[in-house]
Amino acid sequence: MSSEKSFVHEGNLGSRRLRDLGLTILGTPLEVVLQEFQRELSACGVTKVRPHFYLSTEWGVPFDTISIAIPFYLVRVDLTDFHAERGLVEGGGPSDILRYLRHEMGHVVNYAYRLYERPEWTNQFGDINLPYEEEYRPKAFSPQYVDHLPGWYAQKHPDEDWAETFAVWMTPGLNWRERYMRRPALAKLEYCDRVMAELREREPLTTAEDPDEDVASLESTLDEHYRAYALDKMEVPADLEEALLTIFGEPGKEPPTTPRRAAMLIRRLERTISADVYRWTGWFPERARHLLRELSELAEKRNMTYAEARETAVTVALTTFITALAMSRLHDAAT
Numbered sequence: 402m403s404s405e406k407s408f409v410h411e412g413n414l415g416s417r418r419l420r421d422l423g424l425t426i427l428g429t430p431l432e433v434v435l436q437e438f439q440r441e442l443s444a445c446g447v448t449k450v451r452p453h454f455y456l457s458t459e460w461g462v463p464f465d466t467i468s469i470a471i472p473f474y475l476v477r478v479d480l481t482d483f484h485a486e487r488g489l490v491e492g493g494g495p496s497d498i499l500r501y502l503r504h505e506m507g508h509v510v511n512y513a514y515r516l517y518e519r520p521e522w523t524n525q526f527g528d529i530n531l532p533y534e535e536e537y538r539p540k541a542f543s544p545q546y547v548d549h550l551p552g553w554y555a556q557k558h559p560d561e562d563w564a565e566t567f568a569v570w571m572t573p574g575l576n577w578r579e580r581y582m583r584r585p586a587l588a589k590l591e592y593c594d595r596v597m598a599e600l601r602e603r604e605p606l607t608t609a610e611d612p613d614e615d616v617a618s619l620e621s622t623l624d625e626h627y628r629a630y631a632l633d634k635m636e637v638p639a640d641l642e643e644a645l646l647t648i649f650g651e652p653g654k655e656p657p658t659t660p661r662r663a664a665m666l667i668r669r670l671e672r673t674i675s676a677d678v679y680r681w682t683g684w685f686p687e688r689a690r691h692l693l694r695e696l697s698e699l700a701e702k703r704n705m706t707y708a709e710a711r712e713t714a715v716t717v718a719l720t721t722f723i724t725a726l727a728m729s730r731l732h733d734a735a736t
């Protein structure tokens with residue numbers, strides 16, 4: 402039985418239905434991280450709301466519940482690899498998972514006590530009924546918001562602003578009063594601190610679990626699931642070849658002494674660049690990834706190389722190019 406099982410895993414993983422993967426949190430390294438998170442909650446005095454954890458396709462908390470959805474690919478190494486191979490970049494290490502949990506817990510507390518109905522909450526964060534824009538246009542380095550998840554995530558929606566504020570408030574060892582001393586975002590943190598002191602001994606108003614999209618109920622196969630993530634073909638700038646020549650240098654003009662293949666370098670940097678560009682600009686990592694794939698294919702076709710000694714220089718040039726493009730795309734979309 403066990404050999405049959407491992408054969409299936411090593412074989413065509415993509416054709417397996419999510420619900421048939423038999424995924425569970427119990428007994429996995431994720432369970433250990435969740436225990437650590439429970440200790441963090443106790444340490445900051447959040448003991449009356451006990452979040453319910455379940456596996457789904459992405460992080461989230463269904464509205465008006467206390468259930469935290471955790472991405473299924475975090476419970477098994479082969480699934481984490483499968484996810485990463487598709488270039489999707491959501492952290493999988495314990496510290497990244499704790500970071501997401503602190504954020505999601507903000508939603509749980511908000512819904513459990515219906516904080517969003519309080520006028521002071523609305524004053525600080527805005528109206529929870531504002532439309533939820535997947536494609537938000539963050540203003541980089543705005544002092545009005547806290548920094549927690551990458552991509553200036555607090556700027557996405559009032560509910561996210563609160564969740565990010567809560568996450569900063571509960572982060573162990575973080576002296577938020579000092580860090581945000583000179584930023585208007587401090588008022589949001591002070592509000593969070595006041596309200597959490599008030600709720601310390603208070604029973605929650607809602608304890609509904611209602612998990613949405615529980616992985617145990619999902620009919621789609623892994624391949625189908627990831628196909629849904631693929632972006633519509635983003636238009637790629639017409640002058641990509643020109644950009645490549647600027648970054649790597651004209652081929653044959655100055656033949657490198659120890660030539661390295663440009664395509665390989667681009668592929669190697671794909672994940673880091675897309676994650677970091679997202680962190681600082683809010684441009685979706687899938688977009689940068691798509692662009693970097695196009696660049697590496699083009700570099701392969703043109704047989705582009707660079708001298709080993711120039712590796713740092715071409716890495717900086719490539720990163721700057723993608724960042725500039727991300728900024729201009731975000732700017733164009735906002736106007």
Ligand SMILES: [Zn+2]
Pocket residue numbers: 504505508560561564
């Ligand atoms: Zn959120």
